[in-house]
Amino acid sequence: DGGITQSPKxxxxxxxxxxxxxxxxxxxxDAMYWYRQDPGQGLRLIYYSQIVNDFQKGDIAExxxxxxxxxxxxxxxxxxxxxxxTAFYLCASTTDMNxxxxxxxxxxxxxxxx
Amino acid sequence: QKExxxxxxxxxxxxxxxxxxxxxxxxxxxxxxxxxxxxxxxSPELIMSIYSNGDxxxxxxxxxxxxASQYVSLLIRDSQPSDSATYLCAxxxxxxxxYKLTFGKGTLLTVNP
Numbered sequence: 001d002g003g004i005t006q007s008p009k010x011x012x013x014x015x016x017x018x019x020x021x022x023x024x025x026x027x028x029x030d031a032m033y034w035y036r037q038d039p040g041q042g043l044r045l046i047y048y049s050q051i052v053n054d055f056q057k058g059d060i061a062e063x064x065x066x067x068x069x070x071x072x073x074x075x076x077x078x079x080x081x082x083x084x085x086t087a088f089y090l091c092a093s094t095t096d097m098n099x100x101x102x103x104x105x106x107x108x109x110x111x112x113x114x
Numbered sequence: 115q116k117e118x119x120x121x122x123x124x125x126x127x128x129x130x131x132x133x134x135x136x137x138x139x140x141x142x143x144x145x146x147x148x149x150x151x152x153x154x155x156x157s158p159e160l161i162m163s164i165y166s167n168g169d170x171x172x173x174x175x176x177x178x179x180x181x182a183s184q185y186v187s188l189l190i191r192d193s194q195p196s197d198s199a200t201y202l203c204a205x206x207x208x209x210x211x212x213y214k215l216t217f218g219k220g221t222l223l224t225v226n227p
Contacts, residue, residue, distance in 0.1 A: 033215060042120075042202055042219035043158070050212055058214065090157055094215065100146050100165050103204070103215050105157040 002027045006091050006106035012114050013078070013085065021076045021109045023091035032074040033092045033103070036060060043090060049074055050096065078111065086113050117141065117207050120218035129227050133190040137203030137218055140184065146206040146213075147179055149188045151199045152220070158202055162188065193225040 004025045013019045023032065031050050035043035045058030049068040063082025068074055074093075078085045089109045095101040121136045135149075146165055150158035162177040164170045164186065170177045176189040186205075190197055200220040206213040 035217070040222075043217040045214060045216065048209075048214055056210065056214075092215070100163070102148060102160045102163055105159075108157050 004091060004093055004104055004106035006089075006109050008109060009107065011109055011111045013111060014114060016080045018077055018079050019111065021078070021089055021091075021111070023074045023076065023106060024072055025074075025091075025093045025104075025106075026072060027093055027104060028071075029093035029104075030071070030096045031094045032068070033094075034058075034064075034066065034074070034076045035090045035092065037088045037090060046076065085111055087111060116218075117216045118203055118205050118218040120201075120203050120221050122219070123221040124224060125221055126224045126226060127193050129193060129195060129225055131193050131225075133193045133197065133223055133225070135188040135190075135201050135203075135221050135223070137186045137188075137205075138184055139186070139203075139205045139207070141205070141207045142181075142184065143208050144205045144213075147177070147186045148204040148215075149175075149177060149186075150202040150204060150217075151197075152202055153199045161201075190223075193223075195225050195227050198223060198225050 007022045033048045034046040047066040049055035065077045091106040092103040127133045149162045152158040164177040164179045174191045178187045200222050202220045203218040207216040
């Protein structure tokens, strides 16, 4: 079945550590996105990528980094510079960014700082 | 002005009533509009998409778009307790040379039996 797979489902980070969240899709979509969701809040855009080897900062990119070396994969690294990383992280993909296309979401990764 | 704004809620309706959810957006160039439903702790799932002015109906759901007023809404008829969730409005907003999918904060809907 086609879809988006995020891993792990739950992740615990110690203060000062970098952690990487995985996002893989087999939908042959060009565009991929990372969102952050805090309790009772909507989705805030961290980074997005339209094609391989290209990505843009979203609204809250500070303290995060991404790569897009393969079409299927868009990993997100939460660096130690992100002071309040505890949140629910969602990865999404669309056919591309400029047509009438819905976004498909992964199941999310819940990151907690311990 | 925020790019996508929703009535903050929470919204509570009795079972069988009509629930009305509203959303405004700031980018007049936006062409694609979506409503997602999100249950607590889960990822969003698409309910409706709408691209042209007017109404679009799918079962108990009706999306309405008015580009002149930069307004999009979702009506849920015959509301059921299983409709209780957060509803997210999403709009393709211009971000440089392409568009980025931007979400509102969501409206929490509770349908009371």
